[in-house]
Amino acid sequence: MSSPKVIVQIAIAGAQILGKAFLAAGRQAVQNAKHRPQAALGGDAAGVGNATSGSLTDRLTREHRMTADEARLILNVKKEDPTERMLQQYEHLFKANAQQAPPPKPAAGARQPHPPVYSHYLQSKVVRARERLDAELKAQEQPPPASPPPSSSAPPGAGQSS
Numbered sequence: 001m002s003s004p005k006v007i008v009q010i011a012i013a014g015a016q017i018l019g020k021a022f023l024a025a026g027r028q029a030v031q032n033a034k035h036r037p038q039a040a041l042g043g044d045a046a047g048v049g050n051a052t053s054g055s056l057t058d059r060l061t062r063e064h065r066m067t068a069d070e071a072r073l074i075l076n077v078k079k080e081d082p083t084e085r086m087l088q089q090y091e092h093l094f095k096a097n098a099q100q101a102p103p104p105k106p107a108a109g110a111r112q113p114h115p116p117v118y119s120h121y122l123q124s125k126v127v128r129a130r131e132r133l134d135a136e137l138k139a140q141e142q143p144p145p146a147s148p149p150p151s152s153s154a155p156p157g158a159g160q161s162s
Helices: 003-034 056-064 068-075 083-096 120-141
Strands: none
Touching: 056 068, 056 120, 068 083, 068 120, 083 120
16 A cells, blocks of 8 residues: 555545534534523523512512522622621622722832722622612511402392391
8 A cells, every 4th residue: 555545545534533523513513502491591590580470579579680589699698687787798799899999000110000800790780689688678668558448338138147
């Protein structure tokens, strides 16, 4: 066997192997594109889509696009923590993620300090979490709406025994 013929055969075998691998990868990509898990259908990490009953909690969850549990996780508070603790956490996280004034220019030859890190996204999540928990607290303080009293006009002959 001559040397050029062996090189061509190796190249053909390599191309076949790569072709089969790309074909299998393409088929897998098509399968992955068709498969959508139930949890990923709406991008509903907070369970907002499951809030379908008419309860007050579900209404608040849909309104604020965040569950009360998610809001507590963001603010790092527990359900039984007082409101003051929630406000302390809110203020701390809000300030920590706020854009701060740029530091003064360093002297010539001194190292440039790292710029402060802030996140508008995290800051907005903190604000939304506080709004959600505030709405929950307001809803707990308000008495439920009173149902109208039953009408006193009973049909004739009702309540009489013979």
